[in-house]
Amino acid sequence: MKQLEVLYEDNLCIVINKPAGLPVQGGKGISVSLDSILMEYWPDRPLLVHRLDRDTSGIILAAKTKAAAAGFSRLFAGKGVIKQYHAICRGKPDKPEGTINHNLTIRGLEKKSETRFKLVSCCSGDNEYSLLELELASGRMHQIRRHLALAGNPVLGDDKYGDFHLNRSLCKTYKLKRLLLHACRLVIPQTPDSKRLEINAPLPEHFLQFMRVVDIPAAFFP
Helix, strand or coil, rough: CCEEEEECCCCCEEEEECCCCCCCEEEEEECCCHHHHHHHCCCCCCCCCCCCCCCEEEEEEEECHHHHHHHHHHHHHHHCCCEEEEEECCCCCCEEEEECCEEEEEEEEEECCCCCEEEEEECCCCCCCEEEEEEECCCCCHHHHHHHHCCCCEEEECCCCHHHHHHHHHHHCCCCCCEEEEEEEEEEECCCCCEEEECCCCHHHHHHHHHHCCCCCCCCCC
């Protein structure tokens, strides 16, 4: 567990601050995953309740029992759980806050999708980058990355939906090799054992380092 930061733990769940680059689950060509690490360090394998992309850092919850996993899964499938993210994107949105409502195609089917955003801070000059706070109102695959790309403000470091020419330039100039998307806040109003759970995960160092070099104000953060 030396490579993982435990943000919260009780008799029902464990909440991890997942580093960027660590896959959540194993598969072809993957020797180490969050799932395998949890299995190694807990005698009763914790069950992942939701997912994060490999290159997304931040909060992820695993349940300690099958009953707890079923309870948390019902909560995550509903409307009460709040999942917030921070992202650094190209340019600046047309307005300081709003909602992106582009429907997304998932396995051949068009699905209603909604992401709320708020501009936190930005830098200006020859190149403009913005730090956004985002909240999922639906949970589609790669939703934030796809929505921001469709809105003309792709997440920096996104090698699937992003600005590939800009990514190469940022890698060369600033050594940026990570996706700048971070799951920063999770709120569960009432857990299966009737607790209110609110977890915050600070921005990782690769995020803060990029903000420093391009002069994105960080006064918002403690």
